[in-house]
Amino acid sequence: MCSLCGSLGEGPAWENDGALADRTARWRQHQSASATAVELSRLLSASRVRISAHADFGYLLQLPTGGMITASGLADVWHKLAAAGISVPDVLEV
Amino acid sequence: MSTIPFHVVTGFLGSGKTTLVNALMTAGFGAGTVVIVNEFGEIGLDQDFIQAAAEEVLVLKNGCMCCLVREDLVATLLKIGAMGSSARVERVVIETSGIADPLPILQTLRSDFSLRVRYHPGAVLCTVDARTPPFGLYATPESRAQVSAADALVLTKTDLVPADKAEDLQILLMAANPDCTILPADSSAIAAFLLASETSARSRFPIDLARRSISASHSSDVRSAIVRDAEPRSWPVFATWLSNLLYVHGDRILRTKAILFDRSRDAWIGVHGVRRFLHPPVHLDFDSPPEGTDCIVFIVQGIDPARIVESYRRHVAHQNPRNAEPAALATMVSERTFQ
Numbered sequence: 001m002c003s004l005c006g007s008l009g010e011g012p013a014w015e016n017d018g019a020l021a022d023r024t025a026r027w028r029q030h031q032s033a034s035a036t037a038v039e040l041s042r043l044l045s046a047s048r049v050r051i052s053a054h055a056d057f058g059y060l061l062q063l064p065t066g067g068m069i070t071a072s073g074l075a076d077v078w079h080k081l082a083a084a085g086i087s088v089p090d091v092l093e094v
Numbered sequence: 095m096s097t098i099p100f101h102v103v104t105g106f107l108g109s110g111k112t113t114l115v116n117a118l119m120t121a122g123f124g125a126g127t128v129v130i131v132n133e134f135g136e137i138g139l140d141q142d143f144i145q146a147a148a149e150e151v152l153v154l155k156n157g158c159m160c161c162l163v164r165e166d167l168v169a170t171l172l173k174i175g176a177m178g179s180s181a182r183v184e185r186v187v188i189e190t191s192g193i194a195d196p197l198p199i200l201q202t203l204r205s206d207f208s209l210r211v212r213y214h215p216g217a218v219l220c221t222v223d224a225r226t227p228p229f230g231l232y233a234t235p236e237s238r239a240q241v242s243a244a245d246a247l248v249l250t251k252t253d254l255v256p257a258d259k260a261e262d263l264q265i266l267l268m269a270a271n272p273d274c275t276i277l278p279a280d281s282s283a284i285a286a287f288l289l290a291s292e293t294s295a296r297s298r299f300p301i302d303l304a305r306r307s308i309s310a311s312h313s314s315d316v317r318s319a320i321v322r323d324a325e326p327r328s329w330p331v332f333a334t335w336l337s338n339l340l341y342v343h344g345d346r347i348l349r350t351k352a353i354l355f356d357r358s359r360d361a362w363i364g365v366h367g368v369r370r371f372l373h374p375p376v377h378l379d380f381d382s383p384p385e386g387t388d389c390i391v392f393i394v395q396g397i398d399p400a401r402i403v404e405s406y407r408r409h410v411a412h413q414n415p416r417n418a419e420p421a422a423l424a425t426m427v428s429e430r431t432f433q
Binding site: 090 | 331334335339359409
């Protein structure tokens with residue numbers, strides 16, 4: 001599993017190649033996802049959303065209201081935030 | 095667990111999708127192929143035109159697959175996936191309705207975990223009627239979406255137009271989607287293209303977009319931005335930036351391609367995205383890519399490429415000491431005629 005797969009939270013190396021059974025791959029996956037969660041939380045700090053990596057679901061989103069939702073991967077994070085009424089930042093503007 | 099490749103055949107109403115699928119099935123591509131046909135009307139007819147050469151022909155009616163009947167598609171694909179190897183399903187071909195945007199279909203297959211572990215994307219084919227007038231390519235949002243999402247465009251009904259008109263249309267198509275392959279309406283060539291896309295997404299690499307002149311025709315306004323940074327220092331920062339960019343501006347980013355180096359794994363990674371849809375990264379198996387192709391390329395429409403380059407510099411590159419010199423980071427190619 002490459003570093004980008006780990007950050008995106010999805011990819012063939014995770015699910016399709018049996019890599020989940022590999023402890024090293026799982027550890028790398030979690031390391032990458034955790035680091036990405038930190039970056040996401042930084043980008044979303046103004047919205048008071050906190051993101052953490054979750055071993056089973058990908059990402060766990062903690063909303064300002066206290067609600068928790070899961071996202072299956074990095075792309076899904078933005079969809080879930082928008083669906084929850086959170087203003088999604090725009091990297092071309094910020 | 096091995097996954098089943100799925101292909102999407104799209105194209106505007108009357109452009110020859112069903113004829114193409116039918117030709118593929120009768121040309122020997124049918125064994126092990128399940129065809130899913132989406133018809134917008136209540137009474138489906140297309141399946142009657144697809145001959146019995148296919149393993150199975152399923153019909154989704156009463157709505158467009160990209161919006162109204164997406165849950166039906168998921169349920170159908172899960173049933174096919176559950177049949178497993180006993181059903182000898184080697185691939186799935188999805189024929190969309192003529193007014194469908196293929197991207198939501200790809201996104202459904204990537205975002206649904208139960209589908210993601212059973213299927214992997216093959217190719218998106220788009221049929222284009224050679225009689226289409228130049229303005230017709232951009233006449234509707236649906237036709238624009240179909241052309242821009244295609245991995246290959248199949249020019250149909252070329253026997254009904256003069257050769258020079260078909261050539262003019264090809265040039266327009268390449269301007270609208272510089273990353274695509276244009277195929278003749280020849281079932282063996284199309285089958286070979288589909289098979290190559292099934293075996294590996296590696297057929298999409300190496301990229302030559304970085305070395306290709308990109309059209310900026312007045313009708314399409316398609317331009318490109320090339321970010322010459324093949325090694326983001328922070329993958330989490332890069333991944334967050336890229337996913338946000340594609341989520342917010344995906345409608346105007348027709349293609350994303352990149353060959354990047356992952357130093358911690360000592361491996362090259364291929365990235366391929368179509369608008370908001372990002373294919374799983376491909377782990378490339380070469381020591382070094384062809385010269386000049388280790389970069390990130392965005393093909394955009396209706397958005398200033400300089401904004402993307404500047405955003406990259408602000409969010410990603412500034413963290414990399416190697417890129418202290420901004421001028422070395424980016425090259426933009428635009429306002430040139432497609433050769």
